[in-house]
Amino acid sequence: STLLIELLQTLCHLPKQGQILDLGCHHGFFLKEFQEHFPQWTLWGYEPEYRPSDYRVQFLPDSHFYTGKIHSIPQKFDLITLIQVFEHIEHPDQLLQEIKALLNQETLILVNVPNMSTNPFELVVADHDFHYSLHTLLSMLNRWGFEVLTLTQHHIPKELSAICCLSDIPLSP
Numbered sequence: 001s002t003l004l005i006e007l008l009q010t011l012c013h014l015p016k017q018g019q020i021l022d023l024g025c026h027h028g029f030f031l032k033e034f035q036e037h038f039p040q041w042t043l044w045g046y047e048p049e050y051r052p053s054d055y056r057v058q059f060l061p062d063s064h065f066y067t068g069k070i071h072s073i074p075q076k077f078d079l080i081t082l083i084q085v086f087e088h089i090e091h092p093d094q095l096l097q098e099i100k101a102l103l104n105q106e107t108l109i110l111v112n113v114p115n116m117s118t119n120p121f122e123l124v125v126a127d128h129d130f131h132y133s134l135h136t137l138l139s140m141l142n143r144w145g146f147e148v149l150t151l152t153q154h155h156i157p158k159e160l161s162a163i164c165c166l167s168d169i170p171l172s173p
Helices: 002-011 029-037 092-102 120-124 134-143
Strands: 019-023 042-046 077-083 103-114 146-152 159-166
Touching: 002 029, 002 077, 002 103, 002 146, 002 159, 019 029, 029 042, 077 092, 092 103, 092 134, 103 134, 134 146, 134 159
Parallel strands: 019 042, 019 077, 077 103
Antiparallel strands: 103 159, 146 159
16 A cells, blocks of 8 residues: 555546545545545545445445446546556456446546456466456557556556556547
């Protein structure tokens, strides 16, 4: 979490206040740490199914925690994070299409996944539906109309981190 927040602070000029949605937040560890660095931001979390968490409810009320279908989330966000999520998604292209409804033109998206190129063990992790290299992650994000502002495999060992936004050029997959 600390290294991802450092990446955001170094490469992005996040405003003093905003709305962050952490897709796949579970206990909310990233959100809690984000709040320590950006105390005026409003935190929102999402899981496809409700998972109780005594830790999460200490700082994220249920009214700020979404479950169910992504298209039922009624608002837009300034920052959306998907940390260690895409490798677990059976249809990552569908997820990228669905989150577009949550974006405005200035929304930043932070994607973090294991790097199969530097960690071949990833290929045998049973609950990982997809495996990513720099090329495959960049290709998927570009195919769905996202402009990749930063893509690095050096900031966190054995992981890929991308910061992207909607492309000005409308693309159809």
